[in-house]
Amino acid sequence: xxxxxxxxxxxxxxxxxxxxxxxxxxxxxxxxxxxxxxxxxxxxxxxxxxxxxxxxxxxxxxxxxxxxxxxxxxxxxxxxxxxxxxxxxxxxxxxxxxxxxxxxxxxxxxxxxxxxxxxxxxxxxxxxxxxxxxxxxxxxxxxxxxxxxxxxxxxxxxxxxxxxxxxxxxxxxxxxxxxxxxxxxxxxxxxxxxxxxxxxxxxxxxxxxxxxxxxxxxxxxxxxxxxxxxxxxxxxxxx
Amino acid sequence: xxxxxxxxxxxxxxxxxxxxxxxxxxxxxxxxxxxxxxxxxxxxxxxxxxxxxxxxxxxxxxxxxxxxxxxxxxxxxxxxxxxxxxxxxxxxxxxxxxxxxxxxxxxxxxxxxxxxxxxxxxxxxxxxxxxxxxxxxxxxxxxxxxxxxxxxxxxxxxxxxxxxxxxxxxxxxxxxxxxxxxxxxxxxxxxxxxxxxxxxxxxxxxxxxxxxxxxxxxxxxxxxxxxxxxxxxxxxxxxxxxxxxxxxxxxxxxxxxxxxxxxxxxxxxxxxxxxxxxxxxxxxxxxxxxxxxxxxxxxxxxxxxxxxxxxxxxxxxxxxxxxxxxxxxxxxxxxxxxxxxxxxxxxxxxxxxxxxxxxxxxxxxxxxxxxxxxxxxxxxxxxxxxxxxxxxxxxxx
Numbered sequence: 335x336x337x338x339x340x341x342x343x344x345x346x347x348x349x350x351x352x353x354x355x356x357x358x359x360x361x362x363x364x365x366x367x368x369x370x371x372x373x374x375x376x377x378x379x380x381x382x383x384x385x386x387x388x389x390x391x392x393x394x395x396x397x398x399x400x401x402x403x404x405x406x407x408x409x410x411x412x413x414x415x416x417x418x419x420x421x422x423x424x425x426x427x428x429x430x431x432x433x434x435x436x437x438x439x440x441x442x443x444x445x446x447x448x449x450x451x452x453x454x455x456x457x458x459x460x461x462x463x464x465x466x467x468x469x470x471x472x473x474x475x476x477x478x479x480x481x482x483x484x485x486x487x488x489x490x491x492x493x494x495x496x497x498x499x500x501x502x503x504x505x506x507x508x509x510x511x512x513x514x515x516x517x518x519x520x521x522x523x524x525x526x527x528x529x530x531x532x533x534x535x536x537x538x539x540x541x542x543x544x545x546x547x548x549x550x551x552x553x554x555x556x557x558x559x560x561x562x563x564x565x566x567x568x569x570x571x572x573x
Numbered sequence: 574x575x576x577x578x579x580x581x582x583x584x585x586x587x588x589x590x591x592x593x594x595x596x597x598x599x600x601x602x603x604x605x606x607x608x609x610x611x612x613x614x615x616x617x618x619x620x621x622x623x624x625x626x627x628x629x630x631x632x633x634x635x636x637x638x639x640x641x642x643x644x645x646x647x648x649x650x651x652x653x654x655x656x657x658x659x660x661x662x663x664x665x666x667x668x669x670x671x672x673x674x675x676x677x678x679x680x681x682x683x684x685x686x687x688x689x690x691x692x693x694x695x696x697x698x699x700x701x702x703x704x705x706x707x708x709x710x711x712x713x714x715x716x717x718x719x720x721x722x723x724x725x726x727x728x729x730x731x732x733x734x735x736x737x738x739x740x741x742x743x744x745x746x747x748x749x750x751x752x753x754x755x756x757x758x759x760x761x762x763x764x765x766x767x768x769x770x771x772x773x774x775x776x777x778x779x780x781x782x783x784x785x786x787x788x789x790x791x792x793x794x795x796x797x798x799x800x801x802x803x804x805x806x807x808x809x810x811x812x813x814x815x816x817x818x819x820x821x822x823x824x825x826x827x828x829x830x831x832x833x834x835x836x837x838x839x840x841x842x843x844x845x846x847x848x849x850x851x852x853x854x855x856x857x858x859x860x861x862x863x864x865x866x867x868x869x870x871x872x873x874x875x876x877x878x879x880x881x882x883x884x885x886x887x888x889x890x891x892x893x894x895x896x897x898x899x900x901x902x903x904x905x906x907x908x909x910x911x912x913x914x915x916x917x918x919x920x921x922x923x924x925x926x927x928x929x930x931x932x933x934x935x936x937x938x939x940x941x942x943x944x945x946x947x948x949x950x951x952x953x954x955x956x957x958x959x960x961x962x963x964x965x966x967x968x969x970x
Contacts, residue, residue, distance in 0.1 A: 404854070405856065408856075416854070419851075420848070420850065420851035420854050420855070421848065421851055422843070422844045422847035422848045422851050422852065422915070423847055423848065423915075424843060424846065424847035424848075424914075424915035424916055425840075425843060425844060425847055425915075429840060429843075429844075433840075433844055433851070433852070433855040433857070434852070434855030434856040434857050435855075435856070436837045436840060438836075438837055441836050441837055441838070442835055442836060443835050443836060443837060443840065445835075446774075446777050446778055446781050446783065447781070449781075449783055450781045450782070450783060453783070
């Protein structure tokens with residue numbers, strides 16, 4: 335289990351996080367919600383190594399780990415799908431999936447092995463793309479999001495962080511991506527979902543963690559929580 | 574050879590997919606091939622010498638130097654950058670090579686190597702100014718365009734011209750012709766290796782359970798290559814033979830294409846050109862790729878300048894000057910390299926330089942005034958850039 339404990343971070347005069355904590359057990363989708371400025375992205379950045387927190391620690395199976403940069407996070411099996419997807423639109427699906435970690439023999443690319451692995455992975459995730467050899471620019475928004483998520487799985491991670499994965503998608507494509515998130519959970523991965531969309535959060539998550547003004551402001555089992563109680567925790571109305 | 578294929582094996586296009594591509598503006602090499610045929614028909618009918626083996630051989634010789642410079646331009650265009658200094662650098666390095674070999678009596682091969690290394694150093698300087706100081710590549714290389722031209726004039730000094738001995742190694746480079754058996758053996762070997770690699774890749778894909786193109790498609794492509802190569806050899810044999818210069822240029826095109834499509838370095842070039850931020854997040858050392866692209870660009874420019882000096886058997890104050898830079902950039906873009914980065918292949922240099930050099934050559938044969946020549950060349954360049962811009966808009970929608 336990956337656990338962030340009592341994380342604090344200050345940017346100049348702004349206390350972005352003040353002792354926030356988060357548990358990310360395998361096989362569970364945890365949704366991190368909160369109003370703008372609640373500290374969601376700061377907490378995620380601390381876990382994915384983009385920033386280092388002023389206080390607090392991140393543990394993996396109860397052993398403290400040091401995450402100084404995104405590379406450390408990846409090496410520890412923490413994989414992040416950014417909101418802007420970070421895909422190279424001129425490259426095909428296979429090239430995007432293996433970007434930066436190409437399989438090669440004496441620096442000669444192993445096209446066949448990478449394409450085989452891509453097809454297997456997309457089949458397992460039930461992602462349907464007619465021709466994986468066309469540039470990603472030719473794919474729909476949902477397909478691109480799926481490619482970005484599939485790419486996060488290339489390094490066999492333990493935790494996948496998804497930043498607003500459905501923000502730019504239509505209804506049907508959102509449903510596809512939510513299905514994909516469920517399949518990540520079924521693979522035994524820990525999934526951290528950051529979203530503004532409470533309908534999506536309630537549809538796919540197992541647990542909802544609410545941040546407010548840099549602190550934990552509530553935690554719910556999704557199945558048992560009402561929309562109103564989550565909203566109340568986000569706005570602070572019930573606090 | 575189809576420029577639309579990024580992967581070694583791929584389904585032949587169905588008519589509907591082909592139509593899709595035409596709508597997207599992703600036409601591959603076909604407009605260029607069509608343009609070449611049009612050029613051949615127009616100039617061939619206006620002047621009976623245009624399609625003669627002698628003139629086509631001259632065309633092949635004229636292509637090699639500027640085509641090599643154009644290859645370098647493609648390296649930076651792939652990153653979405655530009656190198657305006659390629660012409661000056663080609664002239665400068667040709668002068669360096671000539672001074673070392675003629676005035677200082679160095680071994681010509683060593684002089685060539687040192688000149689190309691000097692070109693690489695120039696490229697490294699451009700790259701450092703671009704990546705470390707974050708100057709726009711346009712400005713860095715514009716300064717280079719003028720600055721290296723100045724250094725060239727300084728090195729040449731009072732004399733203004735240095736001749737290369739006609740029977741020396743360097744001048745011989747552009748006056749060496751393959752004997753017929755070598756030319757045919759080379760063409761046959763190329764066809765065999767190409768066909769063999771298609772079949773091998775097909776078998777490996779079948780073994781891995783991946784979709785493959787029908788076997789006849791490999792035969793069609795290999796046959797197409799065989800016809801093109803045989804035609805070229807036949808025409809060139811009818812005159813003096815296959816020029817070594819063309820073989821050198823062709824080798825550079827093929828080797829660089831293989832590097833770009835089949836090595837991690839090449840993949841990263843396309844990635845940085847497509848989305849530098851995504852490449853950086855994927856752990857690619859973007860700065861190193863950019864430095865290497867500028868080094869390659871200037872090194873190829875240096876080599877192109879040496880080929881030009883070899884053909885002229887001299888260097889002078891206009892070495893690497895006049896319209897060489899514009900021709901090299903135009904060739905890359907006409908051949909299908911995008912100015913916006915991330916799209917294009919080295920065959921663009923070959924096809925593009927063929928187009929632009931045939932137009933120049935044909936108009937020279939027709940005694941067209943240089944004023945008209947410039948305007949026609951500019952129109953072709955503008956047309957190619959317009960197609961590129963429209964294609965980019967089409968794919969962004």
